[in-house]
Amino acid sequence: MNIRNNSLANIIGVLYMLVSVGCEAPPKDISMPQTDLSSEYLIPMPSTTVATNSAFKLDQYTRVVTNPVDGDLVNVANYLTDKIAEKTGLRLATNDIEGEEKEAVIYLLQQQNTSWPNDEAYRLSIKRDSLILEAPSAKAAFRGIQTIRQLIPEISNDTLAEYPIWPIATGSIEDHPNFEYRGSMLDVARHFFSVEDVKKYIELLAYYKINVLHLHLTDDQGWRIEIKSWPRLTEIGGSTEVGGEAGGFFTQEDYKEIVAYAAARYMMIVPEVDMPGHTNAASVSYPILNGNGKTPQLYQGTRVGFSTFDTRKDTVYAFIDDVVREISAITPGPYFHIGGDESHATKKADYLYFVNKVEKIVQKHGKQMIGWDEVAQADLDSTSIAQFWDNERNARSAIDKGMKVILSPAKKSYLDMQYDTLSKHGLHWAAYIPVDTAYVWTPETYVDQIPKEMILGVEAPLWSETISNMEELEYLAFPRVIGYSELSWSQEENRDWENFRVRLANQTPFLDMMNVNYYPSPRIDWVKSNRSFKEILKD
Numbered sequence: 001m002n003i004r005n006n007s008l009a010n011i012i013g014v015l016y017m018l019v020s021v022g023c024e025a026p027p028k029d030i031s032m033p034q035t036d037l038s039s040e041y042l043i044p045m046p047s048t049t050v051a052t053n054s055a056f057k058l059d060q061y062t063r064v065v066t067n068p069v070d071g072d073l074v075n076v077a078n079y080l081t082d083k084i085a086e087k088t089g090l091r092l093a094t095n096d097i098e099g100e101e102k103e104a105v106i107y108l109l110q111q112q113n114t115s116w117p118n119d120e121a122y123r124l125s126i127k128r129d130s131l132i133l134e135a136p137s138a139k140a141a142f143r144g145i146q147t148i149r150q151l152i153p154e155i156s157n158d159t160l161a162e163y164p165i166w167p168i169a170t171g172s173i174e175d176h177p178n179f180e181y182r183g184s185m186l187d188v189a190r191h192f193f194s195v196e197d198v199k200k201y202i203e204l205l206a207y208y209k210i211n212v213l214h215l216h217l218t219d220d221q222g223w224r225i226e227i228k229s230w231p232r233l234t235e236i237g238g239s240t241e242v243g244g245e246a247g248g249f250f251t252q253e254d255y256k257e258i259v260a261y262a263a264a265r266y267m268m269i270v271p272e273v274d275m276p277g278h279t280n281a282a283s284v285s286y287p288i289l290n291g292n293g294k295t296p297q298l299y300q301g302t303r304v305g306f307s308t309f310d311t312r313k314d315t316v317y318a319f320i321d322d323v324v325r326e327i328s329a330i331t332p333g334p335y336f337h338i339g340g341d342e343s344h345a346t347k348k349a350d351y352l353y354f355v356n357k358v359e360k361i362v363q364k365h366g367k368q369m370i371g372w373d374e375v376a377q378a379d380l381d382s383t384s385i386a387q388f389w390d391n392e393r394n395a396r397s398a399i400d401k402g403m404k405v406i407l408s409p410a411k412k413s414y415l416d417m418q419y420d421t422l423s424k425h426g427l428h429w430a431a432y433i434p435v436d437t438a439y440v441w442t443p444e445t446y447v448d449q450i451p452k453e454m455i456l457g458v459e460a461p462l463w464s465e466t467i468s469n470m471e472e473l474e475y476l477a478f479p480r481v482i483g484y485s486e487l488s489w490s491q492e493e494n495r496d497w498e499n500f501r502v503r504l505a506n507q508t509p510f511l512d513m514m515n516v517n518y519y520p521s522p523r524i525d526w527v528k529s530n531r532s533f534k535e536i537l538k539d
């Protein structure tokens with residue numbers, strides 16, 4: 001039988017048959033407190049929510065059921081049961097048809113017959129004895145299970161039964177993303193971050209339905225990705241970082257590990273090799289690439305705009321061909337980011353010539369080019385993408401060429417900007433960005449004359465001049481990146497600062513459980529969770 005092509009009713013019927021194998025008396029019905037699905041603290045806010053004011057009982061008898069022949073969906077189900085175990089201590093079975101009769105069942109169903117608003121849409125139907133997640137694909141189901149995770153209360157309601165119960169509000173949620181590209185960028189060049197650090201960041205972002213991690217892999221201060229055909233890039237160019245610390249780099253195996261970890265969370269990695277400026281580390285490793293007329297030295301400062309490749313040398317394009325080829329071969333996503341920002345040491349004509357040539361190299365290796373907004377000055381193909389960070393005219397030029405744009409306005413979305421004058425880390429050349437400023441803007445209309453359909457999405461970059469470890473990273477990224485998840489996922493009519501700030505205040509159980517060193521902005525009335533970060537550190 002092809003389960004995928006059957007109607008929902010049939011599928012549910014089959015699944016009910018499966019779970020009723022090997023009956024035992026179900027636990028007695030236990031009356032649950034009233035819960036209201038529409039006032040849960042979900043981020044990002046779903047498209048529509050209808051509450052029916054009863055409760056589904058998540059407890060030791062609950063099981064998770066999905067189509068056992070759909071490996072991807074089984075993986076999503078297992079991810080959900082792992083996360084339920086981490087949060088509640090309950091180890092639920094997936095597709096345990098031999099076990100005892102369980103009263104409450106969580107179904108993950110692939111449903112391709114409905115017309116979904118887009119390929120990440122999902123629907124939750126929560127009744128007293130069933131929680132049904134329907135989605136067109138495992139990817140969409142993965143987004144949906146983040147909502148389920150958020151609906152599980154931090155603590156169980158121990159008083160109602162002999163065993164703990166986590167009541168989940170009943171009703172239905174229909175949800176889909178506003179933008180297909182919902183990202184954050186991490187600069188591993190100014191300071192290097194380990195594979196474990198990057199994985200933790202990915203895991204945190206996935207909870208908020210973010211689906212892109214852009215890695216800024218190279219800059220003046222460091223080259224962080226192994227290129228087998230040009231080994232000195234990492235031997236020399238990877239040896240230091242801002243402030244003179246030890247630097248580091250990802251081997252290609254490390255990078256593949258990050259890509260796979262992200263892919264298991266339906267997140268794509270966008271690799272960036274910044275050029276023709278921001279290339280000092282490459283030029284120190286191979287001086288033949290250098291075009292600024294000076295002898296390159298390892299650099300540990302934070303000034304920008306002094307380096308450039310020699311854009312008229314064939315060797316430079318042979319080098320770029322190797323770099324793009326090697327990285328593209330281990331990057332399943334469709335994009336390759338060439339940087340292109342702040343090339344102040346490159347003559348304008350050379351810059352335009354360079355960007356055009358590199359676009360063709362990226363295409364030759366099967367990828368679509370992304371570049372910071374300056375690249376839109378070149379004569380680019382409509383399939384290339386401009387990442388707006390600074391210059392609105394560049395963003396409009398991109399649109400005139402039929403290119404899409406990613407919105408990362410420095411004044412609103414740069415995670416490395418300080419919250420205020422007291423911030424321990426960060427810069428403020430673009431702005432101070434407190435938590436409300438980060439949230440209160442409208443990507444759909446932020447740049448004049450850019451229609452919504454030309455906006456691929458929103459990305460919040462985290463540059464690392466002032467941060468060198470995970471605690472500092474988390475201080476700048478959290479809580480602001482949670483707001484960017486809502487700006488990119490939720491429809492405009494569902495975004496509201498006063499409402500968001502209450503939901504944000506209630507993220508503390510998750511952030512504390514994950515040991516996130518978030519900045520406790522005084523603009524948020526943070527809810528004290530069961531275990532605070534500092535208490536965990538004391539343990």
Ligand code: ACM
Pocket residue numbers: 341342372389
């Ligand atoms: C940038 O901030 N230079 C893209």
